[in-house]
Amino acid sequence: MKFLFFTDTHLRSTTPENRTDDIVETMKEKLTEVVQIANDNKVSAVIHGGDLFDIPNPGLGTMGDLVGIFKGLEAPMYIVNGNHDIYGHNIATLNRTLLGFLIAMGNITLLTREPVYVDDGNVRVQLTGAGYQYDIDDDISSYVVSKDNCDVAIHTVHGMLLNRAVFPDVRYTLVDDIKDKTHADITLAGHYHLGFDEVIYNGKYFFNPGSIVRLSNHPAEIKRMPKVLLIDLDSGIAYRYIKLKCAKAGPEVLDRSKVEEARFREEKRAYFLQEIRAAAGTRRTDPYSILDAVVKARQDSEGLSKDVVDEVKRRFAEAEAALKGGM
Ligand SMILES: [Mn+2]
Structure with missing residues (x-):
């Protein structure tokens, strides 16, 4: 078999x-x-x-x-x-x-x-x-x-x-x-x-x-x-x-010349915001508890430093403002 x-x-x-x-x-x-x-x-x-x-x-x-x-x-x-x-x-x-x-x-x-x-x-x-x-x-x-x-x-x-x-x-x-x-x-x-x-x-x-x-x-x-x-x-x-x-x-398929740290970070950020939006879509009443859960998950799996977490929270505030704007 x-x-x-x-x-x-x-x-x-x-x-x-x-x-x-x-x-x-x-x-x-x-x-x-x-x-x-x-x-x-x-x-x-x-x-x-x-x-x-x-x-x-x-x-x-x-x-x-x-x-x-x-x-x-x-x-x-x-x-x-x-x-x-x-x-x-x-x-x-x-x-x-x-x-x-x-x-x-x-x-x-x-x-x-x-x-x-x-x-x-x-x-x-x-x-x-x-x-x-x-x-x-x-x-x-x-x-x-x-x-x-x-x-x-x-x-x-x-x-x-x-x-x-x-x-x-x-x-x-x-x-x-x-x-x-x-x-x-x-x-x-x-x-x-x-x-x-x-x-x-x-x-x-x-x-x-x-x-x-x-x-x-x-x-x-x-x-x-x-x-x-x-x-x-x-x-x-x-x-x-x-x-x-x-x-x-x-x-033939991977291009080293386009290695751009900033762009990689941007992709990660876009992905993260997408997760927030998706989570906010079904549990709209309490986005901050969703944020905490997501951050904790990332902290556990990736060992995020406090600086990174603070930055995430700052960006979350931005994302939330955008969501409220109907994005
Ligand atoms: Mn994989």
Whole structure:
């Protein structure tokens, strides 16, 4: 029985400044190739590691064209939500997002701690998952699952799982922290776009093949080629990475000359304001408690300093004024 894993597609309608291609066309090609790989290998299920979308509610026209490509899949698709799929890093908002809508419609199945079983009569596989939530890396609980009534347990998470400590300022979880605790035979992670080389420990496997789209022009992203992971469970655990043939070399699609710190900050600010507006739209009565929740989520996940928080609050006041103006 085979499974295909890919992650962090960040489907979006607009091309980031630092990319020289048309990202929607590029994504169509990539998703088409992923569907082809899944069908050619006759996988039993496709698993997405989260951040299917770049924002919780992207434009339906473009997204219809992109998500529609998954109709070509001959196997069911499973997913965990990423931080970009939800509002304010809060999993409780999932039902208000496009991903939540697709799950409600039955197009994609959300993986949770409640196991789903895939059984071909030869191998019985348990699937569980933990989507992104602002406190996911506060402790290891989201990464640890039990294994019941199956041959192989696969657990999928969207969190900062790393094979070694690379970030001083960001919360993360190391494979070393969970490898003795989890009973999953295979742990699949999304979130960290660069991915890491698989870790194999006492018959347990830990993977993050990296995002299939290179959104930043970080030097490591320019070198990296997007890939998916094919897992074969017919006799033991075998796997191989498949590089996407349609993916162009980094220097062809990523433009270093447009590295502009200010522009990056502007994108982050626009994204933040969008979250505020969306939250204010449904809980209009108390925007400041929404602000506090969003800021706290960001503080927890990104370790924001007080200066940054104060600046956020100042900009919130501006945004609120704009909202009252009917923007
Ligand atoms: Mn992501």
